[in-house]
Amino acid sequence: MLKIKYKTINILKTLSKFKSKKIYNLKNTRKTSSNSIFNNKQNITFFIILFIITAISILGFFKYKKFTYSKNSFINNSNKIEIHYIDVGQGDSILIKVNNKKILIDSGSKKSSSKIFSHLRKENIKKFDYIIATHPHEDHIGNMDKILDKYTVSNFYAPKKLSNTTYFKSMVKSLKRKKLKINIANSDKTIDLGPNCYGKFLAPKNATYDNINNYSAVLKICYKDSIFIFTGDAECLSEDEILDKYKNLQCDVLKLGHHGSSTSTSDNFLDQLSPKIAIISCGKNNRYGHPSKKTIKKLKKRKIRTYRTDIDGTIIITSDGKNIYKK
DSSP: OOOOOOOOOOOOGGGGGSSOSOTTOHHHHHOOOTTOGGGOHHHHHHHHHHHHHHHHHHHHHHHHSOSOOOSSOOOOGGGOEEEEEOOOSSSOOEEEEETTEEEEEOOOOGGGHHHHHHHHHHTTOOEESEEEOOSSOHHHHTTHHHHHHHSEESOEEEOSOOOOSHHHHHHHHHHHHTTOOEEEOOTTOEEEOOTTEEEEEEEOOSSOOSSGGGGOOEEEEEETTEEEEEOTTOOHHHHHHHHHHOTTOOOSEEEOGGGGOTTSOOHHHHHHHOOSEEEEOOOTTOTTOOSOHHHHHHHHHTTOEEEEHHHHOSEEEEEOSSOEEEO
8 A cells, every 4th residue: 555655845955054953953043143144133033033934935836836745846748647527517527647547437417518528738739549438427528528529539448327317328328439449348347557556447347236326337447556446436336346356455546436426435344445535526516415414424434535516616636656646
């Protein structure tokens, strides 16, 4: 499992000109002498200005690098995995970039089309090596037809579950226009993500379910020592099947199932996976009450750092395979 490391802030080199370098050491600041920097008015003024500038810099750092898990926040683009949990309101859409490959998991709802296409333009996306439709609900595949029409797509995955809805039929028509076949997403199937990285579907395990959410394609991606799990809307039944099949399963970052609903993210699932970070994709003030207070309580009890698209907007997590940090 990945050990989370907190970033340390270096003291400004300009402080080295003072005789007392440990200016934040309380014992040193209590000492007074004729040579002390506190006995010179000019130095006092300079120290106050320097303190204000430092404070502003630190505040700015935490505004843009809110919780950093790496001692060195710079990671070479060619040696990392980058995951964008796109803010699409009440729905899911995740962009993954690794080894020059692009993966899209779900597409959000139709009413969120401006958000997802704006983000993909910003990231200069031209093609997808893999697109995964976790299950046939509108808040997950609402824009899939337009995405298939607009971008070059090499591989398309979805669970073996049909739907009579207009958005599902529209997605199928776009697949036919692109002459793309649906690769069935089910447990143990793997996808090639290049050096030091692989993807494996953990669910669905069975062929039929009463609840469409449990057809969700659950994907695990490992990049070196970093492990990420994406759950779609998988509920407790699917979670139990995953735990039953993969006895030692753990992860560093978990995208919670069904937008943080109480029907997902069981105690057993959290305890076994033991994630350090939880991601919840949901809409602000949504009518379903997602995420559930019960789920949030579980996360707080286990001290799992939690990010939510309804609060944090689009969430970007990056790893070099050892350390994880949030942009």
